[in-house]
Amino acid sequence: MICCTAPSPRARPASEVAAVAEEMGCSDVLTVDTVERACDVALADATSDDAVLIAGSLYVVGAARTRLRKVLP
Numbered sequence: 001m002i003c004c005t006a007p008s009p010r011a012r013p014a015s016e017v018a019a020v021a022e023e024m025g026c027s028d029v030l031t032v033d034t035v036e037r038a039c040d041v042a043l044a045d046a047t048s049d050d051a052v053l054i055a056g057s058l059y060v061v062g063a064a065r066t067r068l069r070k071v072l073p
Contacts, residue, residue, distance in 0.1 A: 003031045004038040008059040035063035043071065 003018040005011050014031040021029050032038050042052045054064045 001026050001029045002038045002041055003029060004033065004035050004060075006057050006059045007035060007063050008057065011057075011059070035060055036067045039064050039067045040071070 001018075001021055003014040003021065005014045014033070018029045018031045030041065032041055039052075039054070042054075046052050054061060
């Protein structure tokens with residue numbers, strides 16, 4: 001799981017999201033500073049058999065969509 005802070009003034013910091021994920025049993029949790037960086041890390045780590053799931057607010061999805069349109073064919 002890759003946690004990032006949404007580009008919103010009301011966003012929870014990535015470190016808080018990661019702490020909750022770890023409390024819920026997620027073992028491999030990484031925090032990064034931006035949605036764009038989270039997309040880059042996820043894509044770099046994924047194989048051709050993997051799926052990358054982006055979840056969060058519309059702020060997160062919008063930023064991820066913009067990034068993915070730039071880096072995916």
